[in-house]
Amino acid sequence: MGRQPCCDKVGLKKGPWTAEEDKKLISFILTNGQCCWRAVPKLAGLLRCGKSCRLRWTNYLRPDLKRGLLSEYEEKMVIDLHAQLGNRWSKIASHLPGRTDNEIKNHWNTHIKKKLKKMGIDPVTHKPLPNATEQTQNQQQLHQPVEEQQNQQPLQVDLDPKVDPNKEPETSLESSTLNEDKIVMSPFDTMEPMNGFCTDEVPIIEPDEILMPCAPSSSSTSTSSSNSTNFLEDLQLPDFEWSCNYNDNNDHNTTTMTLWDDDFISNLNNWLINEDDDSDGNQVFDAPLTHFSRMLMDSESWVPGLF
DNA sequence: AAAAGGGTCAACCGCAGGATT
């Protein structure tokens, strides 16, 4: 009956990941794609449980991650989405490309929560705090309370084209049966100059849409990273330019999403091939440089859902 | 210069729901 347990948790390493472990995990996933996480540690030669590998990959190593602080625009998105979805961080994250649920959750707990409290907004209910009438006026300009949103015609943003169009539209933000795929944008959003950007227009990167510069491009700056191992900084992944038709409040016309910094290919190649002297003498990955770019360009080489 | 305190965030834990046997 059933299947074998995922991991026995005996002799498995815990705690911060080392650069060496990151190397192994990346090289494994680059060559094999995301398969059964349970098998990953064994196949990749890691003394971690599959869960830990998945977490490390999705929260830290995935090349399509945006790093650095959330922009003002992203913050507003998070606040609005949180008002609709509550603490469903993964749902919120799914509307913010390049951001992870963990990242958003952390940002919410460390930054946004305090900001909202300062502005006199209850971060849980998104309603004005009882003793914060003064601040409330302030915040109303930024983010209207839920009740007022309900009185105004909320803008229905259908984030999922598969949603039945004949469905009764959600009119209450506090509906306990809120369809998480239908996001009611706050009036704040309707007033905010969106420059044509809607959440349902967030471009989804398909693997075959990822353009990998084969030749090293001119130097580009890597995004800030507060990485304990400095691993990604070392990688210097080449920039992936994706044009978003929205502005954040800093008047940026485009948002650059860093996919791979420009020296990634050569760095990774050096790293995995030349520098990879495992203590046990195993070469983790010995594909030539060209293999990488071909693999990354060829959609068929990707396991669906790798990103 | 050192200690204390606070902030940040990567990683772990436990649970739920769906999948598999």
Place this chain on the structure above:
DNA sequence: CAATCCTGCGGTTGACCCTTT
């Protein structure tokens, strides 16, 4: 159909870093 596993999610923790005293 029941038992078990797998994956993903949200809450929490603790190590590290920065600022203040």
